[in-house]
Amino acid sequence: MEGRTETRNPRRWWILVVLCLSTLVLVVDNMALTVAVPSMTEDLGASAQDTQWILDSYILVFAGLLLTSGSLGDRFGRRRVMLIGLLLFGAASLGAAICATPGEVIAVRIAMGVGGALIMPSTLSILITVFDEEERGKAMAAWGSVSMLGLVGSPVLGGVLIDHFTWQSIFLINVPIVALAMVAGVLLMPESKAPWQKPDPLGAVLSAVGMAALVWWIIEIPQHGAFGGDATVTLAVAVAALAAFVVWENITKSPMVPLVLFKQRNFSGGSLSLALVQMGNGGLLLVITQYLQFVLGYSPLKAGLAFLPLAVTALVGNAGGAQLAAKIGNRFVILSGMLLMAASFALLATVTADTGFTLPAVALGVLGLGAGLAMPAAVAALMGTIPEDKAGVGSALNDTVQQAGTALGIAILGSLLTSGFADEMPAGTPERAKESIAGALAVGGGDAGLAQTAREAFTASMSTTFTVSAIGVLAAAVLATLVMRDRKPEAAEEVEERHELVA
Numbered sequence: 001m002e003g004r005t006e007t008r009n010p011r012r013w014w015i016l017v018v019l020c021l022s023t024l025v026l027v028v029d030n031m032a033l034t035v036a037v038p039s040m041t042e043d044l045g046a047s048a049q050d051t052q053w054i055l056d057s058y059i060l061v062f063a064g065l066l067l068t069s070g071s072l073g074d075r076f077g078r079r080r081v082m083l084i085g086l087l088l089f090g091a092a093s094l095g096a097a098i099c100a101t102p103g104e105v106i107a108v109r110i111a112m113g114v115g116g117a118l119i120m121p122s123t124l125s126i127l128i129t130v131f132d133e134e135e136r137g138k139a140m141a142a143w144g145s146v147s148m149l150g151l152v153g154s155p156v157l158g159g160v161l162i163d164h165f166t167w168q169s170i171f172l173i174n175v176p177i178v179a180l181a182m183v184a185g186v187l188l189m190p191e192s193k194a195p196w197q198k199p200d201p202l203g204a205v206l207s208a209v210g211m212a213a214l215v216w217w218i219i220e221i222p223q224h225g226a227f228g229g230d231a232t233v234t235l236a237v238a239v240a241a242l243a244a245f246v247v248w249e250n251i252t253k254s255p256m257v258p259l260v261l262f263k264q265r266n267f268s269g270g271s272l273s274l275a276l277v278q279m280g281n282g283g284l285l286l287v288i289t290q291y292l293q294f295v296l297g298y299s300p301l302k303a304g305l306a307f308l309p310l311a312v313t314a315l316v317g318n319a320g321g322a323q324l325a326a327k328i329g330n331r332f333v334i335l336s337g338m339l340l341m342a343a344s345f346a347l348l349a350t351v352t353a354d355t356g357f358t359l360p361a362v363a364l365g366v367l368g369l370g371a372g373l374a375m376p377a378a379v380a381a382l383m384g385t386i387p388e389d390k391a392g393v394g395s396a397l398n399d400t401v402q403q404a405g406t407a408l409g410i411a412i413l414g415s416l417l418t419s420g421f422a423d424e425m426p427a428g429t430p431e432r433a434k435e436s437i438a439g440a441l442a443v444g445g446g447d448a449g450l451a452q453t454a455r456e457a458f459t460a461s462m463s464t465t466f467t468v469s470a471i472g473v474l475a476a477a478v479l480a481t482l483v484m485r486d487r488k489p490e491a492a493e494e495v496e497e498r499h500e501l502v503a
Contacts, residue, residue, distance in 0.1 A: 012130045014188045016139055019123045020146040021181040022082060025089065025174050026116050027150035030058070032158030032170045035304075040105070040167040050102035056219050057106050061113030062120075063403045064212035068204040070121035070396025071256045074389065077193045078122045078129075083185055085118025090178030096171035108171075121396035128383045129192045129391050137322035137380050144376040148314040148368070155289070156304030163301065192391075200256035203249055207257070210241030211400060218404075221411040257397055258390050266330075269483030270382030271398055275405030276476035277338065277374070279412065280345065280469040284367075286410070287417060287462055288348075288360065294437045295353060295455045309361050310368035317372020324373070329486030330381040337374025338477035340366055345470035349463045353455040381484060409472075413465050420461030426453065 009015065033055070041051050073081040092111035099105045123143075131139040161169040217226075217234040224231050249255040262268045285307075292303040317337065325333045344367035351360055379398070386394035422434040433440040433450065440454035 008132065008135075009130055009190065011188050012135075012139075014184070015130050015190075016127065016142060018181055018184040018189055019127055020143055021177055021184070022086060022119050022123050023143065024146055024150045025086075025177045025181065026119060027147055028154040028157065028177070029093070029112070029171070029174050030154075032154040032161070032173070035155050035158030036162055036167040036170040039162055040170075043167060044100070044102050044105065046102040046105075050106070053106050054102065054109055056216075058109040058113040058116070059219070059403075059407065060212050060215055061110050062116045063215045063400065063407070064208040065114060065117035066121060066211070066396045066400045066403065067207040067257055067393065069117045070125070070393035070399075071200070071204070072118070073122045073125060074193060074391065074393055075199070077191045078126050078391070079185060079189050079191045081118050082122035082126070083182055085115045085122065086178050086182050086185070087115075088112075089115030089119065090175055090182070093171040093174035093178070097168045099168075120399055121393070124379075124383065124395040124399070125391035126189070126192065128386065128395070129388055130190075133384065136384065137325050137376070140376040140380045140383075141318040141322040141372075144372070144379070145315050145318040148318070148372070149311055151285075153304075153311065155285075155307070156301060159299075159301040159304050192388075198254035200249075200252060200254055203245060203252065203256035206241050206245035206248060210238055210245055211404070213238035213241060214404065215407050218407045218411045221415055257393050261386065261390070261394055261397065264382075264385040266484050267382045267385045267394075267398075269480055270378045271401045273334070273338070273476040273480035273484075274375070274378050274382075274398070275401045276472050276479065277341065277371075277378075278402050278405035279409035280341070280472035280476070281371075281406070281409065284469070286414065287465055288364075290437060290458070291351070291360070291462060292357075294441060295458060296357060306357065306361070307364065309365035313365045313368035314372040315368075317369040318376055319372075321373040321377055325377045325380065330377040331481060331484050331486050333377040334374045334381070334480045334484070335477055337370045337372070337377065338473055338480065340370030341374065342370075342470045342473040342477065344370060345466045345473060349466040349470065351459055351462065351466075353452065353459045355459075378480065409469075413468065416468060417461050417465050420464050421457050424457035424460045429453075 037051060037055070040046070040054075044050075046054065069081065069085070089112055092108045092115060095111075096105065096108045099108060127139055127143060128136060157173070158170055161173065213234050217231055217238055220229070220231055220234070227235070246259065249257055249259050262271075288307075289303055292298040292306050298306065321333050321337065344363045347363035347366065348360060351363075382398060383395065418436065421437065425434045425440070429440075429450075430443050433443040433454065437454050437458040440457075441451055443450070
């Protein structure tokens with residue numbers, strides 16, 4: 001134990017602060033932007049298609065480049081790649097302040113997507129190389145807490161900024177966070193990289209094309225269906241590129257991505273269960289925000305503050321989860337957390353137009369506690385299986401699986417919500433009123449009857465959506481419990497030796 005303490009980086013907790021800041025900038029920007037979309041599109045004169053590209057261009061580039069950027073971090077240095085990503089993300093955020101057309105904003109978002117893809121895998125890979133097995137749970141919990149605070153707090157921050165300033169302030173808020181993270185990164189963080197390996201350009205191209213096509217196909221499902229329009233072609237490209245990628249990575253002597261990681265029970269079980277959880281969580285903020293604003297009549301700021309129960313209990317779960325995992329193992333902490341999450345979705349499925357906020361507040365509190373317990377434990381378990389020389393690309397592989405789960409969840413749950421709402425609205429209702437609750441309230445004007453009908457239709461559709469979410473999280477709980485194993489003390493010692501920091 002004494003020797004282990006001596007090998008620990010004395011600045012590791014300060015390094016964790018840098019990693020948290022780097023992750024925070026990604027979470028804050030994407031969540032705050034959703035609040036800014038109405039005023040931004042009005043100011044720029046953006047069409048509905050322009051708005052979709054402003055939101056989706058980032059996701060496509062980010063998802064497509066994750067695996068490649070993780071590999072770059074392992075090869076050229078994780079700190080170097082993260083700092084380049086931060087610089088690009090910050091410069092693009094600054095550039096957004098002078099954008100005057102939708103095309104310029106889309107270009108900026110693409111640049112931010114590249115920066116985000118460089119940042120995200122590096123933060124987690126640096127974390128697992130800096131912290132040993134004994135402390136990694138606490139570090140993961142702190143990292144997860146900051147992400148959760150950013151997720152919940154950024155819509156509130158976005159509402160305040162939009163109320164007092166212009167939509168450009170949403171992007172400018174990134175600049176001081178990026179500057180602080182870069183200065184701290186240069187001063188405090190050691191470099192770490194894997195032994196040199198022959199590049200895999202074909203693997204990089206196939207993964208980028210396959211993931212971008214897959215995410216684009218998912219994004220288009222709510223509008224054009226899974227096989228409508230050009231969807232079939234996009235899906236075919238995704239399947240062909242990803243299949244070729246898997247085949248190539250298994251036959252090449254220097255694979256970019258170690259697919260052999262999926263043979264590890266904790267990696268495969270953790271990744272797939274997290275993907276299912278992210279599918280369940282996918283539409284949560286979107287659905288609940290609409291419920292708060294259109295059914296309960298909350299302002300954007302008040303709607304953001306309504307997520308405080310989620311934030312508070314998530315922090316409690318994160319703090320307690322690390323200690324519990326150390327005592328009883330990750331597997332049962334994950335199971336407990338996921339069962340709480342499934343229970344919260346089941347509670348949300350009972351909400352009606354007349355329920356008010358008390359029940360959703362309780363459900364959000366339960367959800368935060370469950371997520372706070374389950375998510376860091378699942379990430380810690382699967383990341384503990386990754387050898388240090390593959391930390392970057394292993395982290396990216398986990399991020400990619402979760403990103404795909406999130407995108408698929410948003411597409412499926414969003415589609416369920418939209419189609420369910422249209423089905424619940426009475427025959428003869430104007431088409432625009434059937435498209436969304438916002439459209440129904442706008443068409444209805446002062447028509448109290450139509451407004452109440454729309455609220456009832458929305459909550460009925462919301463109930464179906466959250467029932468599906470509950471089933472998805474339950475499936476994740478079962479998968480994690482059956483597949484994952486708690487590490488035995490001897491195995492933990494072996495992994496610890498593999499994860500010593502290469503300074």
